[in-house]
Amino acid sequence: MQSEFNEKTKDYENLLGDFKDILKKNNLKFTVQREAILEGLYNSDEHLSPEALHHLIQKKNPDLGAGIATIYRTLSLLEDSNLVTSLSFGASGKKYELGAKQHHDHVICNECGLIQEFVDEEIEKKQHEITQKLGFKMLDHSMQIYGICANCQEKGI
Amino acid sequence: MQSEFNEKTKDYENLLGDFKDILKKNNLKFTVQREAILEGLYNSDEHLSPEALHHLIQKKNPDLGAGIATIYRTLSLLEDSNLVTSLSFGASGKKYELGAKQHHDHVICNECGLIQEFVDEEIEKKQHEITQKLGFKMLDHSMQIYGICANCQEKGI
DNA sequence: GTCGCTGCAAAGTCTTTGCAGAGAG
DNA sequence: CTCTCTGCAAAGACTTTGCAGCGAC
Numbered sequence: 001m002q003s004e005f006n007e008k009t010k011d012y013e014n015l016l017g018d019f020k021d022i023l024k025k026n027n028l029k030f031t032v033q034r035e036a037i038l039e040g041l042y043n044s045d046e047h048l049s050p051e052a053l054h055h056l057i058q059k060k061n062p063d064l065g066a067g068i069a070t071i072y073r074t075l076s077l078l079e080d081s082n083l084v085t086s087l088s089f090g091a092s093g094k095k096y097e098l099g100a101k102q103h104h105d106h107v108i109c110n111e112c113g114l115i116q117e118f119v120d121e122e123i124e125k126k127q128h129e130i131t132q133k134l135g136f137k138m139l140d141h142s143m144q145i146y147g148i149c150a151n152c153q154e155k156g157i
Numbered sequence: 158m159q160s161e162f163n164e165k166t167k168d169y170e171n172l173l174g175d176f177k178d179i180l181k182k183n184n185l186k187f188t189v190q191r192e193a194i195l196e197g198l199y200n201s202d203e204h205l206s207p208e209a210l211h212h213l214i215q216k217k218n219p220d221l222g223a224g225i226a227t228i229y230r231t232l233s234l235l236e237d238s239n240l241v242t243s244l245s246f247g248a249s250g251k252k253y254e255l256g257a258k259q260h261h262d263h264v265i266c267n268e269c270g271l272i273q274e275f276v277d278e279e280i281e282k283k284q285h286e287i288t289q290k291l292g293f294k295m296l297d298h299s300m301q302i303y304g305i306c307a308n309c310q311e312k313g314i
Numbered sequence: 315g316t317c318g319c320t321g322c323a324a325a326g327t328c329t330t331t332g333c334a335g336a337g338a339g
Numbered sequence: 340c341t342c343t344c345t346g347c348a349a350a351g352a353c354t355t356t357g358c359a360g361c362g363a364c
Contacts, residue, residue, distance in 0.1 A: 028343075031343090034344090072329060073345090110296060120283055123284075126280050126283075127280075127302055134275065137305045138302055138303075139304045141300065144299050145287070146296050147294050147295040150292030186363050186364075191319090207353085224320065226320080226354085226355075230320090251353095
């Protein structure tokens, strides 16, 4: 809630602190695996599938040998705590990203799968208006635009 | 391609015609099952899961006994032909709706699952702008707003 | 008639769960 | 110490596929 421009500036310590608080509040334990998962998400600009995250962690912390089941369990946990958000684009399954960042929406390349993020104040405002008009109390939203990225356009598809 | 304001007025005959054309163009066959699926989607305002559609068809045409596999196969077919669009909201799996309607977005009630549709010209325009700015060629988009519908708000949650 | 379509059931994916030992608090 | 986590593997849920007979054209 500080600057509007801190997309990724919320630092890791901060995030980790939040995580530990949430764990404590719920009588849950802080484990190496859980930290590795949080860190993996933090250090990746990508939107990760559980499997991708699993690979990532296996590479960075091979000694841990964290199991895929733990990844799934932790991701659900993180999602319940609102620390991560899950997205599901088309058929490609569920992907996760840190939810602590500023709210943003996604543009997805149909060819190469590239995901770009953006924020637009006007759209956000409009969404509130529309939701109210329909009598809803807005909680959240997600928006995806599908297209062909500059790169793939050049390649001529 | 006619009027911009024919959200649901594109009648069934029309749709069926399109479907038959597409089938013909691709050397595919028009079958009772395929028609039943198209009709099921047409007659439902809902966004249907493959399983829901299966149930629906079993009720309407019990004699057909259309198998779930056929539903999946036909839905993919219809999706490839751009006659239907698939959505995936959160964890609840994939849902399908007729894509021949005017483009629209969705507001979803987190409590009861009610889905309302809406269209907003300004947002559509903005989306084009943003996409261009990022160098993408926009093909499609989807937007979901999550909230609590009027009804559920009254019930006090 | 030909060749694609269908239903069934079997095979795949992806995700979740049960359990016994390991580890955080 | 206690009580939660973890890894493994088995179980589930959801989709897709192979096959032999059926049906559109």
